[in-house]
Amino acid sequence: NSLYVPATPISIAAQYLFHSFFLTVSAGTQAEDPPKSVVILDPPWDRLLEKDSVTLKCQGAYPPGDDSTEWRWNGTLISNKASSYSITxxxxxxxxxxxxxxxxxxxxxxxxxxxxxxxxxLQAPRWVVQEGESIRLRCHTWKNITIQKVQYFQNGMGKKFSHQNFEYHIPNATLKDGGSYFCRGIIKNYNLSSEAVKVTVQGKRVHLESSEACGGRGKFHPHWEDELGGHC
Known part of the structure; x- marks a missing residue:
């Protein structure tokens, strides 16, 4: 005859601690999620006119000797398995x-x-930039037909006029450079305008300190003060 000994609170606690330790070790041994692939456009425009051509390139890590790539369009698998996908x-x-x-x-x-x-x-490599970065706009025509007397507008106000240069550069963007942009020019004696597109300039990040940390009052401070200390 065997003697039955009921589980004590101590043994139950020990089992719980062992189980928690096992889960922690298992989680620590799992591989970290791999970095994401990145789709790059060449040329860098995400807005095209019909008859334009563009190549999508996939940046990421490949196994040795295997550069096959999985492409999807609106979630549907594309038969192309090369590292780039061209649209002509x-x-x-x-x-x-x-x-x-x-x-x-x-x-x-x-x-x-x-x-x-x-x-x-109107084309641009990026429609959202950080303050201090450059803005590049391009007035693009169908099949690259010649355009003359190109003018750019921001929020309805003329910004630049050129007889031939169809690009507009702002080297160091400020918050006031954000807004709605469009371009206008003459094509085959017709005065035509593009649709307006929003360009966003994001300001430098600021933090909001807690009330306790700043003497009972919330206070904004520039991000660089984190490294200097004493920002309350």
Missing amino acids: DATVGNSGEYTCKTGLSAQSDPLRLEVYKGWLL
């Missing part, structure tokens, strides 16, 4: 979200590509 003679039907994934990298964030019908289109 683009149509409105090519618009959508594109993602890629390499063998050793996670799936990229979606990149939105828009293809429009029309004569004139």
Whole structure:
């Protein structure tokens, strides 16, 4: 006959501690999530006119000897497995979200590509920039037809006029450079304008200290004061 000994509170606690320790060790041994792949545009415009061409390139880590890439358009798998995906003679039907994934990298964030019908289109490598970065705008024509007397507008006000140069650069953007932009020019004796597009300039980050940390009052301070201390 065996003697039954009920579990004591101590033994239950020991089992719980062992189980928690096992889960912690298991979690620590799991591999970290791989970095995401990145979709790069060449040329760098995410807004195109019909008949334009663009190449999407996938940046990420590949296994040795295997550069196969998984491409998706609006979530649907694309048959192309090369590290780049080219679109020639683009149509409105090519618009959508594109993602890629390499063998050793996670799936990229979606990149939105828009293809429009029309004569004139405003393009930019980025529509959101940080204060101090550059803004580059391009007045693009269908099939690169010659355009003359190009003018750029910000929030309805003329900013730049040029007989031939169809790009507009702001080397060190400030908050006042954000807003709605469009361009206008003459194509085949017609005075045409592009649609307006929003350009966002983000300011430098500031922190809000807690009431206890700043003598009972919340206080903003520049991010660089974190390294200097004494910002209350």
